[in-house]
Amino acid sequence: MKSLLRLTAVTALAVLPLLAACGGGDTATNADGGACPNGKVRFGVEPYEDPAKLKPAYEVLAGALEEKLGCPVELQVVEDYSAEVLAMRNGRLEIAQFGPLGFVFASTKAGAEPMVSFADASGALTTYTGGIWVPAASPIQSIADLKGKSLALSSAGSTSGDALPRYALAQAGIAESDLEINYAGGHPEALLALTNGKVDAAEINSQQLATAEAEGQFDKTKFRQVWTSDPIPNDPITIASSLDPAFKKKVADALLDLSPEAVAQVGAFLDVTPPGPLVAVTKETYRPLFDLADKLGLTEKDV
Structure with a gap:
């Protein structure tokens, strides 16, 4: 990785x-x-x-x-x-x-x-939060359910798109080898990986969420957030x-x-x-x- x-x-x-x-x-x-x-x-x-x-x-x-x-x-x-x-x-x-x-x-x-x-x-x-989202019909209910699933992250080094989700996985007792982590190349790309059905879950931080909703690129009613980070300055x-x-x-x-x-x-x-x-x-x-x-x-x- x-x-x-x-x-x-x-x-x-x-x-x-x-x-x-x-x-x-x-x-x-x-x-x-x-x-x-x-x-x-x-x-x-x-x-x-x-x-x-x-x-x-x-x-x-x-x-x-x-x-x-x-x-x-x-x-x-x-x-x-x-x-x-x-x-x-x-x-x-x-x-x-x-x-x-x-x-x-x-x-x-x-x-x-x-x-x-x-x-x-x-x-x-102001602050923002990191988040992990899944399709609304997904059986994944929490970050603990990501074992054996695929997860799109933003890019290596991102606070909300890499470090915090990986830390949350560790806190949940999930080794990174227990799931498939894909670096999408950025926050917009991680969101697209989810909406295009390429992965089971994806990180979408609150900033990207607001931008995507404003541009009509994301419909929250079709997805569900299963993890949220603490506020980030x-x-x-x-x-x-x-x-x-x-x-x-x-x-x-x-x-x-x-x-x-x-x-x-x-x-x-x-x-x-x-x-x-x-x-x-x-x-x-x-x-x-x-x-x-x-x-x-x-x-x-x-x-």
């Missing part, structure tokens, strides 16, 4: 340049001293949804951040979790949004420092710890000053509707994910 976080040889980034209204050279010249390392800020996003859908949503957020910073912001959608960690570690990303478990390893291997995450209209940090947007402290504060302040409208399209992918402004988070916010990594026995070799 694949390790929880795949070591990939893929280091190339799928660069999606932000088409900014202002010229990069003039903006960098007018920025405060030290506010624009290397003439731009590179913002990485992991592909937790179809990149073609993520790109326009994140361009809105990146454009608003660029305006606040007075510094060009270049959007990059990376290949996967491992590529994003590698890019920040190698100085090719100044800021990056990670999934909660991805942040655990980005923190230890790339010096990623959390700045902000996504809040609801009341200003409270939403993705952090992080910054490389090696950067100048004054610049790090400038970026954090700019993110916290973004309007709800600037983050609304991204928030919709994260089931944050209606969104509020971004809110500050710290490493302690994600302590349960560090604990989960310890319980699963993950080491540096898993990155």
